[in-house]
Amino acid sequence: MNDITPFTSRDWDSQPNYIDSGYKSTTLRGPTQPLVKIPTTLTEVTGPVFTPARATDLDADLTRNGRVNGEPLGERIIVTGRVLDEMGRPVRNSLVEVWQANSTGRYVHKVDQHDAPLDPNFYGAGRCATDENGVYRFKTIKPGAYPWGNHFNAWRPNHIHFSLFGAGIASRLVTQMYFPGDPLIPLDPIAQATPGEPLERLISKFSLDVTEEGYALGYVFDIVLRGPNATPMED
Amino acid sequence: MAGNNMLKQTPSQTVGPYFAYGLTPTQYGYSQLDSLVAPATPEEDTPGERITVIGQVLDGAGKPVDDAMIEIWQADAEGRYAHPSDPRGSNSPFQGFGRCGTGPDPMNRFRFDTIKPGAVEDGHAPHIAVLVFMRGMLLHAYTRLYFSDERDANAKDPVLSAVPADRRDTLIAQREETPSGTVYRFDIRMQGDKETVFFDV
Structure with missing residues (x-):
């Protein structure tokens, strides 16, 4: 076996705890024993390879991929950004999956019983591959806030769920993107699981450059994954 | 190596309760989006022993979790x-990645129809990496499944050896021969006396 380049370590100053007193469901679900540190093997630095063509243009346009008989309701937005590793290298040709509530704060998911209307023309999930510069781009509808049962009068801020792979299974990340200026962010135990500066990394930035004249507001959300802990080789 | 000019990792957040229509739509019966990843990975002509990996995710009260996603x-x-x-590549179309939610099964089991992997290198035991996502987990958990019929290889495996001896059993899937084939049972216990060992990788 050739030499394996380990990935940068999980940065525990940037990552949440498994048990978080503010987020009640963690109490019975988070592991309680310390994680066991293991040597890096090939298993951790490899991971699934997706052919970019498997995600179509329609998959990345949530304003179109759920249409039945008209346009989805709500505010059209563009969400784009770069996926990089901690060394600043672009994560290329990598799958990005997203899912979100509709503009009323309701998910298509059968379990969601929130008393807000479904939109027959909005499904709320999509995917795309990053390009050679690590850039991804989605068109969608701005998700609404919705209540949840964590505590009295608990509401989730507007957010979009993201799933990313990166260079290997050790760089796997599932996260949530928030919107700037949302008054619910300071009140949300999930967002506050990584308070302070790390939380700022989960909040997208409004961009007039990404905004399209007469069409949709633009938001930028860059994502940083773990990756090989080595000086990049020029190819 | 780690320098001050390194970018900072994006924090992990929970997958939440509503991932299925985006990440496992076909398994959950959503017809508008096709799953990119199926729980069953091998093609007809993929070499290897056909096995099924099946298990539950149990919370700290011993209750099966009905909204977990396993990869x-x-x-x-x-x-x-x-x-x-x-560098050796693979000689088969087998991709080696699977994803399954615990919602649809009446007993909230995950199930993967796959092949038994070979040892990746000398001195390492065959294993499957397992990632656990669910509502109530802000950061997914990473563990490994080892095989009960690989006792000698397991005894030498450097990762299993890093685990305290009295907790290694939590990583061993138990082989059973059933009328429908070979099944490995692998329950994932998030908490309790037999809490599954999770790794920092």
């Missing part, structure tokens, strides 16, 4: 990963 990553029958970092 697996494994080598082919000859211990090779379908990934450019494996």
Whole structure:
């Protein structure tokens, strides 16, 4: 076996705890024993390879991929950004999956019983591959806030769920993107699981450059994954 | 090595309760989006022993979790990963990645129809990487599944050896021969006396 380049370590100053007193469901679900540190093997630095063509243009346009008989309701937005590793290298040709509530704060998911209307023309999930510069781009509808049962009068801020792979299974990340200026962010135990500066990394930035004249507001959300802990080789 | 000019990792957040229509739509019966990843990975002509991996995710009260998502990553029958970092490559169309939610099964089991992986390198035991996501977990958990019929290889495996001896059993899937084939049972216990060992990788 050739030499394996380990990935940068999980940065525990940037990552949440498994048990978080503010987020009640963690109490019975988070592991309680310390994680066991293991040597890096090939298993951790490899991971699934997706052919970019498997995600179509329609998959990345949530304003179109759920249409039945008209346009989805709500505010059209563009969400784009770069996926990089901690060394600043672009994560290329990598799958990005997203899912979100509709503009009323309701998910298509059968379990969601929130008393807000479904939109027959909005499904709320999509995917795309990053390009050679690590850039991804989605068109969608701005998700609404919705209540949840964590505590009295608990509401989730507007957010979009993201799933990313990166260079290997050790760089796997599932996260949530928030919107700037949302008054619910300071009140949300999930967002506050990584308070302070790390939380700022989960909040997208409004961009007039990404905004399209007469069409949709633009938001930028860059994502940083773990990756090989080595000086990049020029190819 | 780590320098001050390194970018900072994006924090992990929970997958939440509503991932299925985006990440596992076909398994959950959503017809508008096709799953990119199926729980069953091998093609008809993929070499290797057909196995089924099945298990529950149990919370701290011993209750099966009905909204977990499990992902697996494994080598082919000859211990090779379908990934450019494996210089040997893979000789089969087997991709080695699977994803399954625990919602649809009446007993909230996950189930993967796959092949038994080979040892990736000498001195390492065959294993499958297992990632656990669910509402109530802000950061997914990473563990490994080892095989009960690989006792000698397991005894030498450097990762299993890093685990306290009295907790290694939590990582051993138990082989059973059933009328429908070979099944490995692998329950994932998030808490309690037999809490599954999770790794910092």
